[in-house]
Amino acid sequence: MSATTQRRCVQVLNEALHELFATREDVVLLGEDVLDPYGGAFKVTQGLSDAYPDRVLTTPISEASLFGVAAGMALRGRRPILEIMFGDFIALGMDQIVNGIAKFREMYDDQVTVPLVVRTPMGGRRGYGPTHSQSLEKLLLGVPNVCVVAASECHDLGALLVHAVEDERPVFFIENKLMYGRPSRRPEDGHIGELAVREAGGEYPALTFSGNAFDDASATVVTYGGMLPVVLDAVTELILEHEIFCEVVALSQLLPLDLDPVLESVARTGALVTAEEGTLTAGVGAEIAARVSELAWSDLRRPVRRVAARDGIIPSARTLEDAMLPRVEDVIDVVLALEGVRS
Amino acid sequence: MAALPDLYERMRFIRRFEETLLDLFSQGKLVGTTHTYIGQEANGVGVIDHLDPEVDVVFSNHRCHGHYLEFTGDAYGLLCEVMGRAPGTCGGKGGSQHLCKGNFYSNGILGSIVPVATGIALAEKQKGTGAVSTVFLGDGALGQGVVYESLNMASLWRLPVLFVVENNHYAQSTPIELELAGSIPARAEAFGICTAELDTTDVEEIHAAAGRAVSHVRETSEPFFLVLHTYRFSPHSKGDDTRDPAEIEERRTRDPLLVAGARLDSAEREAIDARVEERLAEVVAEAEAAPEATPEAAVL
Numbered sequence: 001m002s003a004t005t006q007r008r009c010v011q012v013l014n015e016a017l018h019e020l021f022a023t024r025e026d027v028v029l030l031g032e033d034v035l036d037p038y039g040g041a042f043k044v045t046q047g048l049s050d051a052y053p054d055r056v057l058t059t060p061i062s063e064a065s066l067f068g069v070a071a072g073m074a075l076r077g078r079r080p081i082l083e084i085m086f087g088d089f090i091a092l093g094m095d096q097i098v099n100g101i102a103k104f105r106e107m108y109d110d111q112v113t114v115p116l117v118v119r120t121p122m123g124g125r126r127g128y129g130p131t132h133s134q135s136l137e138k139l140l141l142g143v144p145n146v147c148v149v150a151a152s153e154c155h156d157l158g159a160l161l162v163h164a165v166e167d168e169r170p171v172f173f174i175e176n177k178l179m180y181g182r183p184s185r186r187p188e189d190g191h192i193g194e195l196a197v198r199e200a201g202g203e204y205p206a207l208t209f210s211g212n213a214f215d216d217a218s219a220t221v222v223t224y225g226g227m228l229p230v231v232l233d234a235v236t237e238l239i240l241e242h243e244i245f246c247e248v249v250a251l252s253q254l255l256p257l258d259l260d261p262v263l264e265s266v267a268r269t270g271a272l273v274t275a276e277e278g279t280l281t282a283g284v285g286a287e288i289a290a291r292v293s294e295l296a297w298s299d300l301r302r303p304v305r306r307v308a309a310r311d312g313i314i315p316s317a318r319t320l321e322d323a324m325l326p327r328v329e330d331v332i333d334v335v336l337a338l339e340g341v342r343s
Numbered sequence: 344m345a346a347l348p349d350l351y352e353r354m355r356f357i358r359r360f361e362e363t364l365l366d367l368f369s370q371g372k373l374v375g376t377t378h379t380y381i382g383q384e385a386n387g388v389g390v391i392d393h394l395d396p397e398v399d400v401v402f403s404n405h406r407c408h409g410h411y412l413e414f415t416g417d418a419y420g421l422l423c424e425v426m427g428r429a430p431g432t433c434g435g436k437g438g439s440q441h442l443c444k445g446n447f448y449s450n451g452i453l454g455s456i457v458p459v460a461t462g463i464a465l466a467e468k469q470k471g472t473g474a475v476s477t478v479f480l481g482d483g484a485l486g487q488g489v490v491y492e493s494l495n496m497a498s499l500w501r502l503p504v505l506f507v508v509e510n511n512h513y514a515q516s517t518p519i520e521l522e523l524a525g526s527i528p529a530r531a532e533a534f535g536i537c538t539a540e541l542d543t544t545d546v547e548e549i550h551a552a553a554g555r556a557v558s559h560v561r562e563t564s565e566p567f568f569l570v571l572h573t574y575r576f577s578p579h580s581k582g583d584d585t586r587d588p589a590e591i592e593e594r595r596t597r598d599p600l601l602v603a604g605a606r607l608d609s610a611e612r613e614a615i616d617a618r619v620e621e622r623l624a625e626v627v628a629e630a631e632a633a634p635e636a637t638p639e640a641a642v643l
Contacts, residue, residue, distance in 0.1 A: 028469065054469075060499065065458035065492035072462020072476075075448070076400070078469065080462075095489075099452045100459060108443035109434040 009153050010180040013044050016158035017081070020165050021052050024079060027165060030057040030070065031083030041085045042121060042180050067093035067118070071101045071170075074116040079165055086132050087122035087174065090139070101170045102145045113168045117161075121175040123226040123277055124325055128177075129316035135226070135278035135309070137174045141255050141287060148255035149204050150174040150225035153182050154192055155252050163203035174254075176226030195232070195248075204253035206261040210245070211235065217245040218341045219271035221331065222262050222288055224251045227277045234331035246273075246335060254284060262288065263296050270301035271338050275331055280308035302339045307331050345392050350546045351603040352615045354384035357409045358600060359623050360418060361577065364408075364425060368581055372631075373426055377439045380409030382576035385599035386509050387413045387479075389549030390569070393557040394477060400446045400467065402460040402478045406575075407442055407449035410479055415444045418626045428633040435636030446474075454480065454487025457506070461493040464502040468564060475560045477505040482523055483514030485530065497566040498534040504566040505556055506531065512572075513586070515579045531568030542572040544599040 007015075020027050029045060035058045039046030049056035059066055063084060070080040084090060090097070104114050124133030140148045147169045151157050164171040187197040187207075195209040209232065210217065223231045228250045238244040247265045251257075266272050272292055274285030285306040292304060307326045314324050335341060345353075361379035368377065380387065387409040394401065396414055403410040411421055417432065424431030425439050432444050440451035450456050460478035467474040484490060485508070497504045508527060512519045528538040537559060541552050549571060556567045574594045578584035604612050 057465075057500070060492065060495055062489075062492035062496065065461070065489045065496065068455065068458025068489065068493075069462035069465060069496065072459040072464075073466040074462075075459070076463050076466035076470070078466045095452060095455055096458065099455060100450060103441075103450075104443075104448075107433060107437045107441045108448070109432075109436050111433070111443050 006183040008180065009157055009182055009184050010042065010044055012157045012184045013161060013175070014046055016161040017045060017048055018051070019158070020162060021048060021055065024165070026077065027079045027081065028055045028057065028073065029081045029083065030059050030066065032059055032061055032085050034058050034083055040083060042177065044119070044175070044180070045083065063089045063092035064096070067096035068100060070116045070118070071096060071104070071114055074114045074170070075104065075112055079115055081117045081119060081165065084118060084120035087120040087136055088131050088134050090118070090120060090136055094139075097140070097146070098143055102143045106145055114170050115168050117164045117171045117173050119173045119175060121177045121180070123176040123178060124314045124321060126177055127316055127318055127321060130313040133314040133321070135276065137172070137254060138278050138283045140172050141284060145169070146255065147171045147253070148174065149252055150254050151176070151179070151252065152225050152228040152250050153179050154185050154187075154197070154207055154228060154250060155205070156186060157184060160204060160252060167203070174225055179226055182229070194236070200261050201253065201258060206252060206258070207250040208261050208265055209235070209248040209250070211239045212245045214247070214268070215245075217247045217269045219246045219273055219335055219338055220249060220262065220265040220269045221246050221273045221275055221335070222249045222251065223275040224254060224284070225277070227275050227326070230326065230328055231275050231331055234328045234335070237328065238332055238335055242336065244335065244341060257287065257291065259288065259291055259295070262292060263299075266292060266296050267299045270299060271341070272300065272304045273307060273331070273334050273338070274304065275307040275326060277325060278309060279311045280306060281311050283308050305334045305338065307334050347547060347603060347606055348611060348615060350388055350392065350550065351600070351607060351612070352619060353388045353413060354546060354600055354603065355615060355619045356418070356622065357384045357387070357412050359619055360412060360422075361408060363623060363627060365577065365581065367426070375425075375438050376580050377408075377425060378406040378580050379577045380406055380575070382594070382598070383509055383511060383573045384409055385544055385546035385549050385603070386507070386571045386573055389546050390477065390507055390553040390557075392550060393554050394475060396446060398472060399475045399477065400460070400463050401448070402456045402463065402476070403442075403447070403449040404453065404456060404479055404481065404484065405440045405451045406481070407440065407479075411442050411444070411447055411449065414447050417444055418623070419629055420444060422626055422630040423633050426630055427636050428630060429636045430633050431636065454484040454490050456480070457484070457490050457493040461497050461502060461504055464497065464504040465500060468503055473561065475503050475505055475557055477507060479507045479509060481508065481514070482510040482512065482519050482527070485523055485527065486514070491530070494531055494534045494536060494566075494568075498536050501565050503560045503564045505560050506566065506568045508568070508570045510570060510572045511575045513575070513579070516583065516585050527570050528568065536566050536568045538568040538570065540570040540572070544573070544597045544602050546599055546603050
């Protein structure tokens, strides 16, 4: 696809919302500043309220309650999409998420479902500082009965969002601030750029990338969301500068974790690196590392390594933020440090 | 409108059901916890009589048995649920505080239910069902910020929510003087919500006021905030009562069952009481004979 026809990720998500509103009367959207002409802080809802004024609701700044309002609507047969302006603000909704949204279906003995979608952007690298830059999706991984989907620029964003709205489970749809403005990059003839790509899984598939047609590779790097372009840059540089080939698995479904594509790749490579933008401790990578160690110990020839943000705040100043968040060089360094990789 | 003997019978049933639960606890036949409605029966009965279980929605709190019995009439499902038996309303998964049947829901986090009830009203309004979403909360829940966020949204969006505050003057063991500042109705008035305030144990008075409140919500599709000052005779949950016994005794002189019962012919009242005992004994016998919830059933 030529650069002139490539759509930005924000446009793809916006078109998916328009398609959902056109095809389903029960879909409603609520959030802060979502009305036209503003169209949401990141412009994902542009045009929706003009087209569907009765189904798009701009709200007070009341996140703690909005999760509950959306839950109530979902319990009563609506398909609410709740836009939370910054992912950091899910912290305000944790009671509703943990003690309501995630519990209603099971504790009410399957008499109800809570089919809501929470759309929210995570991620830093924009200088927004400690409370508007975090990647907090890992907090949701400890909440049974919710589904966490992380969108990346290489996934079919529209299909992911449509599946999320049609899902009977509560879905946390994690977007990324830098992703919005980047081009949507879908595989063409099985490739994205120079890398071969395989797509596997159900409604929220994983993408597996290879720079040498899935021949021998030194390691598998598993990542998701806004960290994917960082990892792809790193593996490209490893090929060009070091002639080291890695496979990359980009998950879109973080919870429940489906690690089949990771296990398949690790069976080929014998080594695993996890890469995420969130902080290291008790992160997504920790859970993946534990599970792969349990399920594929015999395939692993060396310990799993994790790349993540330092356990601290995300400072505002560009230089300080850069030092805090995982960079291309961090991924490269961890791969190069794997025992036997440079042999 | 239900006649007084009917209202009395329902209050009497709730009272005896809750007393029976406490008995079963002391006999070791129940585990976990329970928060009984003893003393507050006139509120639930007076309000819920105006609701249609086929259309309207009730969201209740940790002290939900009275509301549940009045709205669903399902004593067997509730007792089985509290006893951990398979035929329980939620198969034993929810227990005393987490009930769901038809249009009835309850949850155990104070105040947390209020936004959900607000969202329910929003959905029902969008669907055009004409449903009233009623949420029961207490003085303790007024300490939670989401209550005020919900009042704001319910008023702003003109949602059909009936907020019923049962002020029993204690948040667990803490008297209201130590947990609440200012006026309760003024909280809702500040958001432009119509309010009414009653300090009575007379089910007929509560019933009349609640009728006006429900009509207001139904006819205007706007919220209403009904404050019922009340008192629980029983502990917060089971044995945890540090209140002055003299205070409880004084309150018992205004027991809603005494107030309503005094207006009935004594023969009629005794007949009702006997009928309640008979029904309750049947429910207890059936629940005790019901199978325990099994782990296989607990897998969704």
